Amino acid sequence: MQYVGSAFRRTGTLIAAILITVTALNGQRPASATYDSERQIRLEGSITRIDWVNPRAFVFIDVRDASGTVVNWAIDIGNPIELERRQWKRSSARIGDVVVVQATPARGPARQALARSVTLKASRKPVFTPPVARAATARRAPTPRWPDGQVRLGPLPGQKGYWGPASAKALVESSAASVRMNDDGLLADLSDADRVAPFQPWSKAVYLHRQRTLLKDDPIARCMPPGGPRQFMSLNGFQLVEQRELGRILVLLGGGNRNWRVIYTDGRPQGQAAEVVLTFYGTSVGRWEKDTLVVDSIGYNERFWFSNGGLPHTEALHLTERFSRPDYDTLKYEVTVDDPRTYTRPWKGGWDVQWVPGEEIEEYFCEENAEATFVR
Amino acid sequence: MRSAAHLLIVALVVFSARAPLAQEGHPLTGTWSGDWGVGAAKRTHITMVMTWDGTSISGTINPGPDAIAIPAIALDVTTWTIRFEADAKDGRIAVEGRIDDIASTHRTIAGTWRQGPAKGDFKLTRD
Numbered sequence: 151m152q153y154v155g156s157a158f159r160r161t162g163t164l165i166a167a168i169l170i171t172v173t174a175l176n177g178q179r180p181a182s183a184t185y186d187s188e189r190q191i192r193l194e195g196s197i198t199r200i201d202w203v204n205p206r207a208f209v210f211i212d213v214r215d216a217s218g219t220v221v222n223w224a225i226d227i228g229n230p231i232e233l234e235r236r237q238w239k240r241s242s243a244r245i246g247d248v249v250v251v252q253a254t255p256a257r258g259p260a261r262q263a264l265a266r267s268v269t270l271k272a273s274r275k276p277v278f279t280p281p282v283a284r285a286a287t288a289r290r291a292p293t294p295r296w297p298d299g300q301v302r303l304g305p306l307p308g309q310k311g312y313w314g315p316a317s318a319k320a321l322v323e324s325s326a327a328s329v330r331m332n333d334d335g336l337l338a339d340l341s342d343a344d345r346v347a348p349f350q351p352w353s354k355a356v357y358l359h360r361q362r363t364l365l366k367d368d369p370i371a372r373c374m375p376p377g378g379p380r381q382f383m384s385l386n387g388f389q390l391v392e393q394r395e396l397g398r399i400l401v402l403l404g405g406g407n408r409n410w411r412v413i414y415t416d417g418r419p420q421g422q423a424a425e426v427v428l429t430f431y432g433t434s435v436g437r438w439e440k441d442t443l444v445v446d447s448i449g450y451n452e453r454f455w456f457s458n459g460g461l462p463h464t465e466a467l468h469l470t471e472r473f474s475r476p477d478y479d480t481l482k483y484e485v486t487v488d489d490p491r492t493y494t495r496p497w498k499g500g501w502d503v504q505w506v507p508g509e510e511i512e513e514y515f516c517e518e519n520a521e522a523t524f525v526r
Numbered sequence: 527m528r529s530a531a532h533l534l535i536v537a538l539v540v541f542s543a544r545a546p547l548a549q550e551g552h553p554l555t556g557t558w559s560g561d562w563g564v565g566a567a568k569r570t571h572i573t574m575v576m577t578w579d580g581t582s583i584s585g586t587i588n589p590g591p592d593a594i595a596i597p598a599i600a601l602d603v604t605t606w607t608i609r610f611e612a613d614a615k616d617g618r619i620a621v622e623g624r625i626d627d628i629a630s631t632h633r634t635i636a637g638t639w640r641q642g643p644a645k646g647d648f649k650l651t652r653d
Contacts (some may be wrong), residue, residue, distance in 0.1 A: 350580075351603050352552060352553065352578075352601065352603050353552075354603075355603035355604070355606075356553065356628075357626055359629065360629075363629060366629075367629045368549070402626070452550040452551030453550050454550070454551075462550070462551070462577070464551050464552055465551070466556070466580065488616055490580045491552065491579065491580035492552075
């Protein structure tokens, strides 16, 4: 067995970026903070342990380095639910199997890496191949409606499905659609920060600090709920369950800790921000404007980042979200951010969310596992 | 009763062992506590509350009957330094400090604290 730590600084970047696309929100810590996408390594060794746990499954292998010393590496193979969807099981490989791993190493000295491929050496068969992002569906079925003509936000009776991948990586002001960033929301060029949002000086400084520190302090890494627009950009998806007889819509989230949020549609007035208990999901009231659900939310605490990339906010945050469904498979999401303590003016952004037909929302829980053991 | 106390102690130890929380919201908003003094021997406790209203930062030293109002606090976000002045019974207060560990909920501010003729140092930690 040997350890070849070659660095393909440029050629590996694109592959790593694709890989990070499918892993960014499955893990606890943003992939950019954990793994160094500028480097690629090849490892070869025997499997010593398989941790098949949420949110990240790990294969541990003994690798002999150039000096002959055997060191144990933790190989991050992705979310086990996604792996099982692609027919991989814990038993797909066994303790003692010799594997060849192409991977993105962790930052710093930790012996941890994010797998790009894992191959059984003897048979050259791939195993635990990381999941790939779902391709956009080609069909364009008509918008489903209730008998009274109102747009449905869930599946038709007898069908199932949920809202899955978002078309955007992070919330950006709609007038700056071409800001380059990775899938964690890390800007390719920090000088683009002014195009992301109309920051006040302090919030721009905080945003840049979060960017420069590779989002390592992201509250989602500590299993904090993804409040605000971020709840609609999780790979784990969400469901909008309309309880019309109760005058409310439940947002059931696949990410975070499978949290839920209530949007009241019973005509109640919005509360006053100073009087409501501040929470991760705020207090939301919604109303239909023709085919668009308009949701007004206040009462947010400051303990979360409301988008990938680390956008700051204060308790003054006021969101107006607009949901429309132009066809069966597309949810258009637009949000107006109004936080005069953080931004110089209200601004808006949004994205499309893709319907995942025929499947239930994923069983996902954010909890500590091997990752926390290896990278701090 | 004793077992309950033990449970409380264990809970406090476990809670305090958790990873520090990250900074959220405006970096100065909140309650800060610490002390100031000339040298290590004589320190004076300080509780300070700072508020950001979207256009300016203001604060209060030792909220309560002897509160001292701070009408304006200047924050330089390029260096994370703050500066403010306030009127106390025993003289004018003039403070300059720097925020450390900006990413932490329990970040600190340390620097120089002048009060009347005295010049000392201070350190505040966000609660």
